[in-house]
Amino acid sequence: MAKTLEMDVRKAPRSRCRIATKVRYFQQEAAGRIIDISRTGLAIELSTKLNAGPGSTVAIETDEIGLLEGLVRWNYSGRLGIMFRPNSNAAAKVDAYFRNFHREYRPVLHR
Numbered sequence: 001m002a003k004t005l006e007m008d009v010r011k012a013p014r015s016r017c018r019i020a021t022k023v024r025y026f027q028q029e030a031a032g033r034i035i036d037i038s039r040t041g042l043a044i045e046l047s048t049k050l051n052a053g054p055g056s057t058v059a060i061e062t063d064e065i066g067l068l069e070g071l072v073r074w075n076y077s078g079r080l081g082i083m084f085r086p087n088s089n090a091a092a093k094v095d096a097y098f099r100n101f102h103r104e105y106r107p108v109l110h111r
Helices: 090-100
Strands: 015-025 028-037 041-046 057-062 066-076 079-084
Antiparallel strands (some): 057 066, 066 079
16 A cells, blocks of 8 residues: 555645746647746646657747756646756756746636
8 A cells, every 4th residue: 555655746846827838849849838837847738739748858948937858747638747857957947937037826716
């Protein structure tokens, strides 16, 4: 039973955001938006399909953060979970984003 509870989960706290982005996987490119971000990874909601499976390397490009590279952790129902490479400069770029641009977004429940 203890073996099933040893899941590999995100260790850094997530922050909700809305950042327009483009994701590239080999010759494919998909537009979308980052819906949450942490210092170790992010989640993207895609507007078109992208055939990147878990373990695939993708490039994420935004105006606010710049170019990031990471590994796809999951691809489900038009969303991607990306984990940044530990040896990249993604952590420094994300820290700069939090210092200069970040605004926490909450879902709109009523209008």
